[in-house]
Amino acid sequence: MKKRALITGITGQDGAYLAKFLLEKGYEVYGTYRRLSSPNFWRLQYLDIFEKVNLIPADLVDTGSIVEAVKISEPDEIYHLAAQSFVGASFEQPIGTGEVTGLGVTRVLEAIRQIDPGIKFYQASTSELYGRGHSSSLNENSPFRPASPYAAAKLYGYWLTRQYREAYGIFACNGILFNHESPLRGLEFVTRKISNAVAKIALGIEKELRLGNLEAKRDWGYAPDYVESMWLMLQQKEPDDYVIGTNESHSVKEFAERAFDIVGLDWQEYVKVDKRFLRPLDVNFLQGDYSKAKAKLGWKPKVKFDKLVKIMVNEDLNRWERWLNGERFPWDAPNYPSEAKIITRVLRV
Numbered sequence: 001m002k003k004r005a006l007i008t009g010i011t012g013q014d015g016a017y018l019a020k021f022l023l024e025k026g027y028e029v030y031g032t033y034r035r036l037s038s039p040n041f042w043r044l045q046y047l048d049i050f051e052k053v054n055l056i057p058a059d060l061v062d063t064g065s066i067v068e069a070v071k072i073s074e075p076d077e078i079y080h081l082a083a084q085s086f087v088g089a090s091f092e093q094p095i096g097t098g099e100v101t102g103l104g105v106t107r108v109l110e111a112i113r114q115i116d117p118g119i120k121f122y123q124a125s126t127s128e129l130y131g132r133g134h135s136s137s138l139n140e141n142s143p144f145r146p147a148s149p150y151a152a153a154k155l156y157g158y159w160l161t162r163q164y165r166e167a168y169g170i171f172a173c174n175g176i177l178f179n180h181e182s183p184l185r186g187l188e189f190v191t192r193k194i195s196n197a198v199a200k201i202a203l204g205i206e207k208e209l210r211l212g213n214l215e216a217k218r219d220w221g222y223a224p225d226y227v228e229s230m231w232l233m234l235q236q237k238e239p240d241d242y243v244i245g246t247n248e249s250h251s252v253k254e255f256a257e258r259a260f261d262i263v264g265l266d267w268q269e270y271v272k273v274d275k276r277f278l279r280p281l282d283v284n285f286l287q288g289d290y291s292k293a294k295a296k297l298g299w300k301p302k303v304k305f306d307k308l309v310k311i312m313v314n315e316d317l318n319r320w321e322r323w324l325n326g327e328r329f330p331w332d333a334p335n336y337p338s339e340a341k342i343i344t345r346v347l348r349v
């Protein structure tokens with residue numbers, strides 16, 4: 001019989017790639033989506049899997065809908081990816097972020113405990129747990145010093161996952177994933193913001209790129225590589241927690257420089273620092289030592305920094321070129337306003 005998986009947050013970057021990965025493994029895939037005034041299935045359409053997945057309406061603030069999703073899908077495995085995932089927005093909506101990104105984890109774990117404790121559970125934990133004050137590679141034993149409402153909510157989810165594992169014997173794993181990007185990344189995250197702007201500037205549709213903290217360093221990997229690690233964690237004999245990264249760290253400035261290089265432009269002529277994009281607190285360094293995942297899961301990253309930047313810039317270029325030629329296809333950028341239109345609390349500081 002086919003294995004069944006439930007993915008919360010199937011409309012997001014990781015949800016879409018994981019759904020594709022699991023379909024290729026022969027799974028019957030179910031995913032939760034939120035009712036929105038405008039449908040948001042572009043990633044599933046982009047990967048050509050919209051017709052192959054089963055969709056269940058559910059919201060993480062609505063416990064009943066989560067319970068219903070588990071009952072409908074009767075999954076062997078739940079991949080809990082849904083969250084308010086943007087660190088910047090968590091400073092603007094700290095309470096909502098706690099509800100969704102923190103308490104949402106407990107709602108899914110409780111549904112498992114009450115309906116079928118045999119369901120395996122993956123929690124989308126994050127390198128943001130480590131927070132500030134680090135300067136060397138981080139592993140599963142490094143201290144957590146969360147530095148945003150998002151990271152604090154994720155730390156709560158991390159511990160709830162461990163508690164349900166220890167208290168109730170649920171097969172529950174934390175994947176402590178460092179940043180992972182792709183052409184399906186949301187436009188508000190810095191890598192895609194850069195690749196999209198570089199493509200538009202190269203084609204003469206935009207003139208400049210406004211960024212915040214250029215010195216921040218991140219360990220950026222490729223999302224399709226990372227979703228495989230989620231699946232591998234749930235195929236082991238025992239549940240455990242794993243760091244997933246590339247063990248390399250690069251600054252936002254380096255990302256911008258490399259991206260402009262690809263289209264033959266000098267980044268310094270186009271990038272402007274704008275304090276609106278500075279966070280009240282920021283994490284300046286993250287780098288993930290994935291030795292444990294390599295040894296136990298046999299996982300390692302296939303795409304590293306240079307290749308990642310190329311994939312993202314080339315795909316955004318290709319999309320805008322097609323758009324200029326009058327083609328319309330599932331893709332987010334034409335619907336996204338310039339960030340200059342968005343007013344946040346940061347603007348009034």
Ligand code: NAP
Binds near residue numbers: 014058059179186
């Ligand atoms: P994403 O693209 O922002 O996707 C988030 C998903 O959560 C979307 O499907 C979104 O639905 C859904 N969601 C948000 N609020 C919800 C709510 N109240 N109820 C139900 N669903 C809700 O994020 P991602 O990059 O794929 O990341 C997946 C997970 O991994 C997240 O938990 C994130 O925090 C975590 N993570 C990501 C990274 C990374 O670098 N990408 C690293 C470590 C951990 P809509 O489409 O309707 O908004």
Ligand code: GDD
Binds near residue numbers: 087211
């Ligand atoms: N978004 C954004 N926009 N970030 C900027 C900008 C800008 O204009 N300018 C500089 N940055 C800096 C941020 O201050 C941060 O230090 C860094 O770029 C990365 O920001 P994001 O791309 O927004 O990602 P993140 O690291 O905060 O969070 C992502 O990775 C986490 C894993 O470490 C998200 O995917 C989280 O969900 C995930 O947990």
